[in-house]
Amino acid sequence: MLDIALLPEEYAVCRLPADASVPAGLLAPSRDSGVLSVTRSGSELSIICRADQVPADATAETPWRCLRVAGPLDLALTGILASLAVPLADARVNIVAFSTFDTDYLLVPSVRLVEALAALRQYGHRIAG
Secondary structure (H helix, E strand, O other): OOEEEEEEEEEEEEEEOOOOHHHHHOOOOOOOOOOOEEOOOOEEHHHHHHHHHHOOOOEEEEEEEEEEEOOOOOOOOOOHHHHHHHHHOOOOOHHHEEEEOOOEEEEEEEHHHHHHHHHHHHOOOEEEE
């Protein structure tokens, strides 16, 4: 059983070309900036950010809601994402997952939030927010 926080903002999953720079100001610290994840691969620059912070030139999918596992989590723990992904897959809710040093995050489509929360609660997780 995990404690999970539902963050209040809506989020976007964004794609920019692999050689793009991270947009100016996106990484500036702010108390109300929500969660931000930037990942570069050989084929893209992916950004997960609040829906109101989508870079102008990005291809973006919105709206998503963000769930944060209470942490910090020990990096040696196993099965954390599986305990979230399995009940959501069973409920046919698509996800985007990402992690930080301290914890795991999961995005679910805003239109499927009610089903997602019900599936996670049925699996035994506690959700706040």
